[in-house]
Amino acid sequence: MNATDLTGLKGQPLPQKTAVQAFFGSTYVSVAIYIIVMGLIIYGSFAGAQNMGYNWQWHRVPQYLYSFTDDGFQLGEIIFGLFATIKLSLTAFVLATVLGLLIALMRLSGLVMGHAVAVGFLELIRNIPLLVLLYLFYYVLGPIFGFDRYWASILTLAVFHAALISEIFRAGINAVDKGQWEAAKSIGMTTGQTYRYIILPQSVRFMLPPMTGEAVHLIKSSAIVSVIAVAELTTIGRNIISDTFMSFEIWFTVAIVYMVVTLILSFGVSYLERRYAVDH
Amino acid sequence: MDKPIIEATHLDKFYGTFHALKDVSLSVHPGEKMVICGPSGSGKSTLIRCFNGLEWHNSGSLVIDGVEVHENSKEMRGLRQEVGMVFQQFNLFPHLTVLENLMIGPMKVRKLPAAKAEETARKYLDRVHIPEQADKYPAQLSGGQQQRVAIARSLCMESRIMLFDEPTSALDPEMINEVLDVMVGLAESGMTMVVVTHEMGFARKVADTMVFMEEGEIVEISPPDQFFTNPSSERCRLFLDQILAH
Numbered sequence: 001m002n003a004t005d006l007t008g009l010k011g012q013p014l015p016q017k018t019a020v021q022a023f024f025g026s027t028y029v030s031v032a033i034y035i036i037v038m039g040l041i042i043y044g045s046f047a048g049a050q051n052m053g054y055n056w057q058w059h060r061v062p063q064y065l066y067s068f069t070d071d072g073f074q075l076g077e078i079i080f081g082l083f084a085t086i087k088l089s090l091t092a093f094v095l096a097t098v099l100g101l102l103i104a105l106m107r108l109s110g111l112v113m114g115h116a117v118a119v120g121f122l123e124l125i126r127n128i129p130l131l132v133l134l135y136l137f138y139y140v141l142g143p144i145f146g147f148d149r150y151w152a153s154i155l156t157l158a159v160f161h162a163a164l165i166s167e168i169f170r171a172g173i174n175a176v177d178k179g180q181w182e183a184a185k186s187i188g189m190t191t192g193q194t195y196r197y198i199i200l201p202q203s204v205r206f207m208l209p210p211m212t213g214e215a216v217h218l219i220k221s222s223a224i225v226s227v228i229a230v231a232e233l234t235t236i237g238r239n240i241i242s243d244t245f246m247s248f249e250i251w252f253t254v255a256i257v258y259m260v261v262t263l264i265l266s267f268g269v270s271y272l273e274r275r276y277a278v279d280h
Numbered sequence: 281m282d283k284p285i286i287e288a289t290h291l292d293k294f295y296g297t298f299h300a301l302k303d304v305s306l307s308v309h310p311g312e313k314m315v316i317c318g319p320s321g322s323g324k325s326t327l328i329r330c331f332n333g334l335e336w337h338n339s340g341s342l343v344i345d346g347v348e349v350h351e352n353s354k355e356m357r358g359l360r361q362e363v364g365m366v367f368q369q370f371n372l373f374p375h376l377t378v379l380e381n382l383m384i385g386p387m388k389v390r391k392l393p394a395a396k397a398e399e400t401a402r403k404y405l406d407r408v409h410i411p412e413q414a415d416k417y418p419a420q421l422s423g424g425q426q427q428r429v430a431i432a433r434s435l436c437m438e439s440r441i442m443l444f445d446e447p448t449s450a451l452d453p454e455m456i457n458e459v460l461d462v463m464v465g466l467a468e469s470g471m472t473m474v475v476v477t478h479e480m481g482f483a484r485k486v487a488d489t490m491v492f493m494e495e496g497e498i499v500e501i502s503p504p505d506q507f508f509t510n511p512s513s514e515r516c517r518l519f520l521d522q523i524l525a526h
Contacts, residue, residue: 182334183371183430187385187437188361197384201375 054248061249064240081236082257088154088232089219095158096218097211100165105195107170118166125163130224133160138228153225161218168210172203205273212269216262223258233257283346285310285441285472286331291340293326293496300326301337302496308441308489313473315483315504318493319519324476327493328443331474332356332363345440361389364434368446370426372418378405378429379414382436390437397436404432408462424455428462435466442466444475478523484508492516 023029049056064076107118125133137159138152147155176199184194226234237254241247284307293301301323308314316324329335330342336351345362347355373381382401386392392400405411408428410421418426427447434442444463448456460482467473467486477483483490483504490507492500492515500507500516511517 177371179367179369179371180373182365183367183373183433185334186332186360186363186365187433188357188389189385190357193388197388198373202373 049248056249057244057246058249060244060246061253064250064253077236077240078233078253078257081231081233082261084231084236085219085222085233086261088150088225088230089157089215089222092154092157092161092222093215093218095154096161096165096214099158099162101169103162103166104169104173107166108173122163122166125160130156130160130221131227134224134228149225149228149230153222153228153230156225157218157222160221161214164217165211165214168207168214169203171210172207173199175206176202208269208273212266216265219262219265220258282310284308284343285345286474287341287343288327288330288337289341289343291327291330291337291342293323293330293335293337300496301330304340304496304498306491306498306501308472308474310440310472311470312488313467313486314475314489314491315487316474316476316491316493317478317480317483317519317523318491318499321495322493323496324493325445326496328365328445328474328476331441331443332360332365334365361437362440364437364439364442366427366430366434366442366444366447368450370418370423370430370450372426372430372433374418377415377417378410378421381418381429382433385433385437400436400438401432404435405429407435407465408432409458422455423451424458427451427455427459431459431462431466441472441474444473444477446476446478448477448479480508480520480524492519494519 017025062076064078066076066079067074103118103121106114107122109115128136134153134156137156138149141155142148142152173195180198180202181194184198189198222232223234225232226238229235233254237250241250244250286306286308288307289305291301291304292299304323304327306314316327318324326335330337331344333349333356342349344359347353347359349356349359372378373384376384379398379401382404383394383397386397386400387394402411402414405414408431410425410428413421413425413429418429421429431442431447447463448459451459456479460479463473463475463482464486473486475482475487487504490500490502490504491498492507492511492513494515499513500511502512506512507516508520511520
């Protein structure tokens with residue numbers, strides 16, 4: 001088409017979607033396809049379980065979540081396991097955040113040693129599998145420095161996630177405009193004051209979404225400490241199964257409990273984010 | 281004449297192999313108003329950024345308020361409190377209100393109590409004619425208002441020298457005058473000012489000394505009446521013809 005033909009296009013409607021595009025593009029059709037696919041998968045798993053003669057005992061699951069006894073309402077083992085997981089994750093997350101900030105600041109410090117130490121730490125941790133790191137802390141560093149399996153798990157999770165969190169901090173700090181540094185310097189602030197009053201408060205909004213992701217990630221990876229038998233959600237699930245042989249029900253339940261916690265966390269933070277969003 | 285408050289002697293500055301300042305010497309005396317102009321890339325911004333340690337010279341000597349400063353000197357941070365800077369892009373702190381922007385320097389750097397810092401902040405907000413904007417955030421203000429807040433922020437540090445790095449270049453035309461008015465007021469109060477700008481009306485009104493730079497060199501230093509009517513260099517004459525053409 002050459003340029004002169006274009007005048008004829010004035011006021012012409014744009015080409016419509018084809019019938020097939022419109023059919024698959026509609027919300028109802030998409031939802032229907034989704035339900036059919038999910039239904040088939042769920043039906044397939046249950047049918048498969050029936051065929052292998054699995055004895056479903058869902059009625060025995062609630063007692064592990066809560067129960068009513070003569071003493072009144074009581075929380076079950078799984079919930080106590082969840083509390084342990086939350087406590088473990090929270091401690092590890094706080095440590096990881098502090099350590100991650102230190103590593104990020106060292107990396108950005110411009111000091112040759114600081115940068116080298118930070119990069120060395122990062123590469124070391126990032127290139128060791130989490131499970132091996134856990135074994136190192138429990139079987140090697142634990143006996144040397146005298147900490148127990150609980151602290152070995154906390155330190156493993158903290159160190160592993162500190163490496164990831166330090167990269168979040170670094171990106172968040174670098175995302176703040178360079179002019180902010182100059183303005184803070186020009187009113188005589190030290191580097192420390194500039195970070196504390198000017199840069200970090202502004203980088204929070206860049207860091208909140210990835211930090212939430214990291215918290216969710218940490219809660220999920222905390223399940224790995226069950227291999228050294230630290231009493232938390234996954235370990236308790238395993239213990240219940242070895243007592244009752246209800247592996248399908250308990251693993252489904254444990255999975256759902258993890259999901260509920262991490263979903264609450266994600267939605268909670270994104271609500272806060274929208275609530276406190278400031279236009280800049 | 282009293283001792284210069286800024287004295288640059290044979291300053292050289294390189295960015296890699298690029299020679300940004302070539303053998304620059306000039307001095308600024310207390311109360312003097314110096315306007316630096318020149319084409320873009322001529323080193324004007326680099327020069328005044330050296331005056332408060334945002335850039336460092338590679339050789340030569342720079343004495344500010346009687347203290348020789350260089351990249352490894354400890355005195356620069358103290359001196360920065362004496363040397364205020366106003367940036368082209370304002371660089372206000374977006375997470376703080378106008379009042380907090382003005383108070384944070386005095387409180388954290390000069391360790392003034394909050395009440396005293398607020399009193400100073402309100403005094404200078406009055407002086408830049410926007411006392412009513414104290415509780416807003418920078419993003420809620422116009423460009424001209426933001427730049428006036430930035431000037432007030434520097435004044436709150438009770439600086440003795442004010443550097444302006446193209447303070448009106450990022451502004452919409454109708455806001456330039458409100459900022460220039462504040463700067464003229466400041467000049468009349470006796471502040472020592474070094475201004476990089478192309479606002480020649482402002483320069484004629486306040487400058488004691490005009491400096492023309494090109495390609496990292498000072499081509500001309502002269503009083504404004506001579507500078508505007510009879511510049512000694514051909515390059516400076518051409519530049520003035522271009523920016524005064526309209």
